[in-house]
Amino acid sequence: MVTNPLDYVDQLGKAGASGFTFHVEVSKDNWQELVNRIKSKGMKPGVALKPGTPVEEVYPLLEGENPVEMVLVMTVEPGFGGQKFMPDMMDKVRTLREKYPTLDIEVDGGLGPSTIDIAAAAGANCIVAGSSVFGAPEPAQVISLLRTSVNKACRA
Numbered sequence: 814m815v816t817n818p819l820d821y822v823d824q825l826g827k828a829g830a831s832g833f834t835f836h837v838e839v840s841k842d843n844w845q846e847l848v849n850r851i852k853s854k855g856m857k858p859g860v861a862l863k864p865g866t867p868v869e870e871v872y873p874l875l876e877g878e879n880p881v882e883m884v885l886v887m888t889v890e891p892g893f894g895g896q897k898f899m900p901d902m903m904d905k906v907r908t909l910r911e912k913y914p915t916l917d918i919e920v921d922g923g924l925g926p927s928t929i930d931i932a933a934a935a936g937a938n939c940i941v942a943g944s945s946v947f948g949a950p951e952p953a954q955v956i957s958l959l960r961t962s963v964n965k966a967c968r969a
């Protein structure tokens with residue numbers, strides 16, 4: 814999380830990033846400008862929300878003329894890896910999935926073999942996983958398991 818995401822858009826675009834996700838908590842006044850700039854640099858705009866932020870706060874960013882294309886529901890407090898997944902964040906994911914059936918919904922924090930099914934069943938289709946992958950003896954197997962769970966839930 815950064816407090817002034819606009820300062821980083823050009824640099825990340827230049828570096829070849831394909832997407833740029835900013836926090837709604839710091840972008841209420843300039844999200845439209847941010848989205849325009851992100852798209853102008855060829856990146857996909859996304860918005861993230863912290864555990865304490867109500868899901869309704871991202872609705873305006875999804876319903877404007879130039880909306881974000883992904884919502885990242887933080888399932889831990891932003892800051893560092895290795896934290897415990899917060900299952901109560903799944904209400905936000907379910908709410909978003911019901912309201913926006915084709916939206917990319919990402920979850921970040923504490924995702925791994927023991928938590929992926931609840932996130933996938935709630936409607937998350939993009940997964941950020943740190944410790945569970947990098948700490949595994951066979952990272953590829955964990956990635957495959959996460960992918961299978963999401964694909965299965967998407968088909969259900």
Ligand SMILES: O=C(CO)[C@@H](O)[C@H](O)COP(=O)(O)O
Nearest residue numbers: 891892894895922923943944
């Ligand atoms: O850095 C953060 C949050 O800011 C982490 O959520 C990582 O992005 C994912 O790490 P794990 O929870 O999977 O270890």
